[in-house]
Amino acid sequence: MTGSAAHPPRGGPTPTALPTDMLTHVELTWVKKKIEHWIRFGREAHEQILDRRRRVVSFRPGAIFAFVRWASNDFGTIVSRIDIVRAVGAGEPCQTLPFVRPGGDILLRLDGWPKVERVLKVIDGIEALDIDPAEIAPEHWRHIHNRLTAGHEPRAYSRTQHSAWLLRRETGK
Numbered sequence: 585m586t587g588s589a590a591h592p593p594r595g596g597p598t599p600t601a602l603p604t605d606m607l608t609h610v611e612l613t614w615v616k617k618k619i620e621h622w623i624r625f626g627r628e629a630h631e632q633i634l635d636r637r638r639r640v641v642s643f644r645p646g647a648i649f650a651f652v653r654w655a656s657n658d659f660g661t662i663v664s665r666i667d668i669v670r671a672v673g674a675g676e677p678c679q680t681l682p683f684v685r686p687g688g689d690i691l692l693r694l695d696g697w698p699k700v701e702r703v704l705k706v707i708d709g710i711e712a713l714d715i716d717p718a719e720i721a722p723e724h725w726r727h728i729h730n731r732l733t734a735g736h737e738p739r740a741y742s743r744t745q746h747s748a749w750l751l752r753r754e755t756g757k
Contacts, residue, residue, distance in 0.1 A: 607642035608671035610651055611683045614638075617656065621683060624650035624666070624707060625717045645673035648691070648718045648725075650707065651684065652700065666700045668692040668725045691725035699732050710741050721749035 607629055612621045615637055623641060626649025630642040643649055648670050655663040669688035672678040678687035694703060706728055710717045724741050731738035 606645060606674055608645070608647075608669075608688055609640050609642045609685045610649070611638065611640050611685075620652075620654045622652050624652050624704065626650060627718060643671040645671050645676070647671045648722065650703075650717065651681075652704075653683070661697065663695070664697040664700050665695040666692070666703050668703075668729075670722060689722075691722050692729035694729065694732055702732060703728065706738065706741075713741070713743060713746075715741070715743070715746055719750075720746060721752075724749075 610623065612623065613619050614621065626643060627647055628641045629644045629647070632640045632642075634640065648668065651667045651669060653663055653665045653667075654661065667681060667684075668691045669681065669684065670691060672686070672688055676689075679690045680687045681690060692703065694700060707717050710720060720741055724745070728738040
């Protein structure tokens, strides 16, 4: 049965991005030991709770966030993935990504638990420097993606590299 304005479809609210909506929306689901989608880092601009297992978090254009997806069935893990994404502005080109509307600029995309775990450790290392992972140079996420995809160890992010990135960002170069 389809819904109308007077009678919305059953099953609860469906999040939609309005044409005037400038935010990037990420649908998160948590069904313990079955489907676990979460944000590892990023500054959320808005949160909408859909029900006890689902919510939608939203990010402003330019915000960088890490989206982790894990799922299992009776036989074990079937999906283990991490995406580090830059939220895009209206009309900006973007790549599609499941559960992310309208999509984003994917800086890192890895799957398989060993690689996901490695990225989570890299994030922990950045936080150990007292640096917000959402604030580091976007090209460093691409570097990590490329190195891990090739089976190599990525270079560690440093305070010096971060200072250079902040100066470059400040001057617009």
